[in-house]
Amino acid sequence: MARANEVARKMTTMRLSRYFLPVLKETPAEAQIVSHRLMLRAGLIKQASAGIYSWLPLGYKVLKRLEDIVHQEQIRAGHLPMLMPTIQSADLWRESGRYDAYGAEMLRIKDRHDRDMLFTPTAEELITDIFRGHVTSYKDLPLTMYQIQWKFRDEIRPRFGVMRGREFYMKDGYNFDLTKEDALHAYNRHLVSYLRTYERMGLQAIPMRAASGPIGGDDTHEFLVLAETGESEVFYDSEITDLRFGDREIDYASHAQCQSVLEEFTSRYARTDETHDPDVFAKIPVERQRVARGIEVGQIFYFGTKYSDAMGALVDDGQGNRVPVHMGSHGIGVSRLVGAIIEASHDENGIIWPEGVTPFHVGIVNLKQGDAACDGACEDLYKAFAAKGLEPLYDDRTERAGAKFATMDLIGLPWRITVGPRGLAGGTVELTSRKTGESRELSLEAVVARVAEIYAPHRG
RNA sequence: CGGGGCGUAGCGCAGUCUGGUAGCGCGUCUGUUUUGGGUACAGAAGGUCGUGAGUUCGAAUCUCGCCGCCCCGACCA
Numbered sequence: 043m044a045r046a047n048e049v050a051r052k053m054t055t056m057r058l059s060r061y062f063l064p065v066l067k068e069t070p071a072e073a074q075i076v077s078h079r080l081m082l083r084a085g086l087i088k089q090a091s092a093g094i095y096s097w098l099p100l101g102y103k104v105l106k107r108l109e110d111i112v113h114q115e116q117i118r119a120g121h122l123p124m125l126m127p128t129i130q131s132a133d134l135w136r137e138s139g140r141y142d143a144y145g146a147e148m149l150r151i152k153d154r155h156d157r158d159m160l161f162t163p164t165a166e167e168l169i170t171d172i173f174r175g176h177v178t179s180y181k182d183l184p185l186t187m188y189q190i191q192w193k194f195r196d197e198i199r200p201r202f203g204v205m206r207g208r209e210f211y212m213k214d215g216y217n218f219d220l221t222k223e224d225a226l227h228a229y230n231r232h233l234v235s236y237l238r239t240y241e242r243m244g245l246q247a248i249p250m251r252a253a254s255g256p257i258g259g260d261d262t263h264e265f266l267v268l269a270e271t272g273e274s275e276v277f278y279d280s281e282i283t284d285l286r287f288g289d290r291e292i293d294y295a296s297h298a299q300c301q302s303v304l305e306e307f308t309s310r311y312a313r314t315d316e317t318h319d320p321d322v323f324a325k326i327p328v329e330r331q332r333v334a335r336g337i338e339v340g341q342i343f344y345f346g347t348k349y350s351d352a353m354g355a356l357v358d359d360g361q362g363n364r365v366p367v368h369m370g371s372h373g374i375g376v377s378r379l380v381g382a383i384i385e386a387s388h389d390e391n392g393i394i395w396p397e398g399v400t401p402f403h404v405g406i407v408n409l410k411q412g413d414a415a416c417d418g419a420c421e422d423l424y425k426a427f428a429a430k431g432l433e434p435l436y437d438d439r440t441e442r443a444g445a446k447f448a449t450m451d452l453i454g455l456p457w458r459i460t461v462g463p464r465g466l467a468g469g470t471v472e473l474t475s476r477k478t479g480e481s482r483e484l485s486l487e488a489v490v491a492r493v494a495e496i497y498a499p500h501r502g
Numbered sequence: 503c504g505g506g507g508c509g510u511a512g513c514g515c516a517g518u519c520u521g522g523u524a525g526c527g528c529g530u531c532u533g534u535u536u537u538g539g540g541u542a543c544a545g546a547a548g549g550u551c552g553u554g555a556g557u558u559c560g561a562a563u564c565u566c567g568c569c570g571c572c573c574c575g576a577c578c579a
Contacts, residue, residue: 091570199573199575211579213579411537442538442540445540462537
């Protein structure tokens with residue numbers, strides 16, 4: 043048992059000499075935007091083919107951190123996690139009419155029996171099929187299920203790394219409600235949970251009225267992260283960027299509370315180019331009018347009975363009627379978020395991970411590898427962090443200080459501890475913020491306590 | 503899909519026009535050196551020049567086909 047614990051402790055610590063971190067000094071020629079360049083340079087991803095990427099250990103850790111946050115916030119909102127297959131039969135899609143409607147963006151496959159299959163671009167059909175097979179009564183409503191699963195959309199032109207990949211990792215959720223009113227509450231509930239989700243990732247994502255595309259429906263908001271490299275042109279009232287969800291407590295079952303958050307965050311003008319109305323925009327005081335670019339990181343839809351009508355997803359309404367359920371769907375582009383966060387948080391030296399999503403909590407730089415005092419202090423530090431449930435990345439390579447600092451800056455851990463003979467002589471190490479560059483000299487005990495304190499608000 | 507460009511060592515590139523048996527920088531390996539912001543020196547390994555065919559005594563280089571990748575436009579988490 044003691045031995046198992048020892049192994050577990052080592053698992054939470056990583057020595058850079060034993061890690062797989064293929065950082066690049068030079069920028070790969072194919073990368074045009076900063077997030078793509080930094081993801082390649084920092085060894086987060088490697089392109090497998092156009093718009094399809096392998097997630098290397100460091101990138102995979104970030105992806106998993108984002109996934110954890112999405113799960114936690116979905117579960118907090120009362121939604122049920124599940125998982126559906128990536129390869130689906132064409133039959134259900136014929137039933138909804140989307141097999142033909144979806145067009146070339148859907149990757150179509152034949153199995154050995156020559157049956158038409160497809161790689162799922164979204165899952166309204168399959169979830170509706172599951173629903174109709176098991177739910178027949180209003181008593182089982184409301185119901186919201188979601189998954190985080192790989193999707194494939196055969197984009198005409200994939201670009202910008204994971205920001206517009208063909209294969210991408212997406213949270214997709216589906217709500218089933220008896221009435222339109224209930225379904226709109228589900229819509230509002232998702233808006234609230236998404237606001238929380240993005241803020242935990244260190245992002246400001248603004249809900250904007252949008253167009254629905256092939257999912258269908260009338261009510262839809264997109265969440266956009268402002269960034270110069272965004273693909274969408276956006277128009278908004280600058281007051282909206284002052285809004286913060288913060289750590290307020292919300293009763294997700296309360297229609298009134300969710301409605302009031304929706305009103306707070308959507309009452310000011312904020313639209314993408316698809317729904318932009320210049321006349322309404324012009325009525326905003328000029329000094330508050332903003333035209334910018336944004337990255338779409340999520341979207342919520344209410345589409346009523348579009349799929350339940352087409353696929354016969356009916357429930358007994360308690361009054362002797364069999365009625366189609368009201369539905370909506372909601373997506374968060376988890377893999378795209380990795381790029382979006384980097385677009386929003388970097389400098390000329392590399393990535394700057396927000397504390398909520400960083401792959402390792404702290405980097406330990408040993409300036410004199412092989413020096414007994416330095417090595418010992420670093421070992422003590424990472425054991426102390428592991429004991430507190432924090433994950434350090436220990437740079438134990440026999441590189442010069444400059445090379446170690448450059449690597450740490452590139453991969454963007456928010457906090458770095460520098461351990462060198464000079465400081466240790468006085469019993470201290472240095473704690474440096476990646477974001478501000480500010481450093482503090484602290485004792486070994488104090489630095490562990492300080493880092494634990496920093497991360498306390500970010501633990502689930 | 504329309505328009506443009508590129509494919510030569512792990513990465514970034516030169517060589518192609520004007521055919522003659524492949525080179526530079528970074529990285530990697532060995533040794534020495536250095537040690538608080540990508541050290542310096544010496545040595546070494548590493549390439550079916552995307553692919554197939556053709557022209558030629560000879561093809562990275564010329565011709566044709568194919569494949570892959572990137573950029574600009576219309577669509578999408």
